[in-house]
Amino acid sequence: MKRKLTYGGEDQELSDSDSRTPAIHYGNKLFEPIHFLRCHSKKNDPADVQTQVWQCAFEPDMNSPGHNTNLVATCGGNSVCLIDAVTGGVVKKFYSEQSSVLLFSLAWTTMHPGGGRRCNILAVGGSKCYLQLILPSKSCSLLSSTTFLNSIGFNKMKDHISCMGFHPSRRNVLFCGGSSGFIAALDIAQCHPWSDSPEPKLPQLLLSVFTHSEVFSLSFSKNANILLSGCNSGLFGWVMDEIKWEKNVQPHQRRLSSIEFELPEMTDEKLAEMDSDDNNLVDSVVCIPESTLVATKCALRGVIYIWDVKATLENSAISYKKSDFKGARLKISPVKYLRWSDTDDYFMAMGCSPDGNLLGCGDDEGGVWLYNLCSNVAEHKAKRAKKNDDDLLLKEPYQRLLWPSSLEDPEVQNARKVKRLEGHGGVIDQVSMCVTQSGSIHLAAVTSTNLVCIWRAFDDEGFQSRDESSD
Template sequence: MPAAKILGKDEFPEFQYKPAHQFMRCHSHNDDPADGETKIWRCAFEPDPSDSCKWTGIVATCGGSYICLIDSHKGECKAKLLQHEDQYFDVIWCTVQFADGINTNVLAAAGAEGRVTLIHPSKNKMFAHLPVFKKAYISCLRSHPANVNWLFCGADHGKIALIDTGLTGSSNYDISWQKIKMFSCTGTDIIQMIVKDSWLISAAQKGCYVWKMKNVSKDREDQTHDCQLAFPVASTADNYCDGISLLDDSTVAIKFSKGASIFIWSLSILSKKLTPVMNVKPDLILPWVKTSEIYIDITSRDGLLVAGDHKGNILLYSIGEFLKNKSAYGDTETPRCTVLWPALKPDTSDPINKRLKKIDNPPLINHASLSPDMKYLIACTDNNLVCIWSRADIASATKQ
């Protein structure tokens, strides 16, 4: 099985990211700068409403009771929205047209209260709270690839709700939302999910589940999962399937909390007749880290796979060549580089930060993601830090 080659700085310079700004603690409970307990779960890059291939430089982060909007270029928190009774676990951007016909970015966030909060960031306004689930929290959100109004909402009781936010064409924030369909694999926490064509695939506490989605315009009956995918890992109750990412139109990466590996596999396996359990032979196995920690996400962007770890580090895997020609890849080693956790000291010149202490123990990286232009690497930690790295060549040009 092909392995991963660990590269030095000179061998793969485009892998090099450096801290761009002082790491930010903007989700603190009661604005306490010494809060090292709040967990930051996700970040999402704001798309340019007129060109989805570009972005605005703003990244939304969620953790605790706050949604923050951060200027990645300047390292500044531009807005901080609070909802006291909620704890946010995921956030996602939607570009819609209100009644005025102008493309507008709306932020959707969800978490412990089982509802989706809709936010108009340009006006710093939370304008709707959609009660999707009554007795479950929402751990992940995913947009529908064909309808900007539709969101998949994955919950801790093994259900995924497809909802219509009703945003398009609405005016004065007067929306009429509805639940369209429910997908279920009862008894397991839906941790993350991907959507491709008619396939809905979840990473969940008890494994990886697949639904072949029917035409929801004609069939809105609740749908149980069609199959569970089995990977070459120990099948134990504490080995969560906690990370999944769509690498291209036909390739998926998946991770288990105690697997110490990331598995790359092809959606083509689903072209076979579906059975209750289907064994997957990965096309590529990438070494990750050995840890007992859970909920460490994986993401990808333009041939780079990103995975944090429990020691504050971020692993970057260059899989572009593999994706271009899988059959010819053979035993080629996959380039890998690790962005190491830096030594941090608080800026005590600011009176507010005098209560901060040096962070001696590196945090767990819950989530790390590359910006659409690949210039920034953003990480969310379990000790209330939003970390911004910039690509080394960008950082050097800025200083000149």
Template sequence: DKARASNQPAKEATPDQEAEGTQKNGEQFPKGAEPLHFLQCHSKGNSREDFKTQLWSCVFEPLLDCGARKGETVATCGGESVCLIDCETGVVLKKYKVATEEFFSVAWTTLPMVNSDSRKKSHNILAAAGRRGIVKLIHVAADFCYGEIKAHKKPIATVCFSPTQETHLFTASYDKRIALWDIGIPDCDYNFKASQLLVLESFSVPLRIALVPTCPEQYLLAGCEEGCFTWNIKLEKEQKNRPFEVTFQFPDEEGEMTTSHRVDGLAFLNDDVVASKSSKPGCIYLWSWSRSFDTKGKGCQRTVSAVILAELEWSTTDLSYLTLSTCPAKEHVFCGDEKGSVWIYNLSNYTTAWSSAKAKRSDKRIPPTQILKWPELQSNGDHLSEILINNVITDPTFTYLVALTSVNITAIWKKS
């Protein structure tokens, strides 16, 4: 089912914002983007009346060496289903449903699997997890969920794969633990063996996790219900259950430094700059990982102040779990709001200055380069309103922007 969209143009940036946000290579996205598809494909029981199912996580399928896909396929999850969508055509290519589940997170990895003829071939595997604490492993090309890992006894908030170890999967749960699993490589009969490698202990629920780009096998960063923490995840250490190494302090609304605040948005903008969003209204922090985290510090469970480089101007809503994303290749940050808008920040003019060890914090909040407004949508003649953007991402080529909403709508824009 599709909701009908009036093809209103996206809001243009003001001349000042446009000048401030122009990329080094002259490209900009999604200025001039057009709304392409608005899909209602996660409906409970396939009901076209379902505008209540919340959509939470989306990620683009990696390109395989054989080029079987064009990089236009996105996996989305929410409610009882996981969908694979062709962004160009709007066709839902595949749909995986578990009637007793509510999916919160999806992540891709590429495994060198052995075919029936004993030859190795790369295949994309999708991991999906949610309320039941179980990770489903799906071989998408074969339309087959070949296994599951009973990872936690409480819901899993988010999952992510290591960028350097294709079988290493992190699961962050409401049991206040982050687990590292080796999911193994299935044989031609889909037999596989999963094993738990690490358990990271947290004092609060982990909501977002990110591996540090310069050392993805050594440090993991997590935004939690009650703060921002990092752990040493190096597998050479014998200790399997580990406390956090550091908790980071951020300014509260009165300017006082505090560790007790919800961090519901977290992603690396580049190798060093972290974008994080807490419950402080109207603000997304940009801060330096290397200048904040001193590896020479003594002992675990230290408290350090985040070295903040700048603040991004954002919505003043006090609603939580409207997460942010980044596109490191294009130096952009994206975040949806409580009105169905997508805030877009082109930060290419700032990142060079921030790379200096002497870089000072910007005095003024950086405004969005562009705010992509939600178009008019109608269903059975009624306008859809009160739309929260729970998640928003772009594909690696910067052609498509996908936003997930609180009203069971997957929205896709395309650069015109």
């Protein structure tokens, strides 16, 4: 049988033990497609393949830190959907205040407003500096004024919030990256309705930094205490060792100098194929949980770099004390090179499992590339020391999820005004993974053709990953 599309106020810092995720062996895991939904359609048009769904993220499990629930949040067009990955049903749907506002980014956090209470908050950002904070359990939200963003360089009419993420320990600190090059850290602890404040308060600006180019991706390394940003002009970072998050410190007193991380040099042949403006474009960066490793994807290079940010900082001769640090350029030395698609398309964001052992990234043909990061990094370092040949380190994905050839899309096929998709679902804009307390594993991906795709993992004892067999 062919599958068919369905339509449809206190200190937030947590201890390391609160967020530890048990490691899972992915070597014998296979994924099967179970749900494909078109739930962000404009005017509920089931044949809408124009609306892009940009990001997805699984809800954290409040009662089991380091795990997820079955709910995945997705944003695209002017709406946010909460989808049950098991049933494939849209549980809740939220819309932007203005239909002209498009939503590009989202991030989850778990707040502790006091009295032993916990609640999950979903932050959503979009065009016109739009910021929305959603409390799904009460189906309510707070729409934020852009006045405080305008004061640090964001332009309401021109700029959009393209990426965001919460501090992994201080769960009330939200980082927002904008198309103008600004990154703002906001305190949402006293925002209504999850706080004890009698009146709703807007997010408070804690600090801001400027990258001089559009920001595409943000990720925070808890173990290295650094914020990393993938930008149009490269990869940048800000060490947070001396940041004082207390409320009586003014934003201008939290000044940081940026570190530019230099990417590995490319061959002359590869450079000849690229536009000079694209040489250093970093469209996705992910700090691997439970480690100091970082996955970095540069547009048009066909490779994902895995490198150690803490080792990079420690091996430099630069002091990062605020009193004498004036900025730096540091070269990264990858410990792994992961082969990825040779596509000339941009903006396909990576996702990582909560335990840090499985990395995924989509391509422009509806496929998802999966990499098993469990293999010994020290072994690859030794190989690199013996043989200075990057090609010998280039690792293939241990599994590729291809677009299901049997998937039917009757609404699109019957709509004369819509060009039929050519054998695949379009560009995979982002991949996200969840591990529930019961041990079930799901993978979600969102596409440029208005689709939310969900896969489920199952055990195959006879399966051995290509990555493991090649070590």
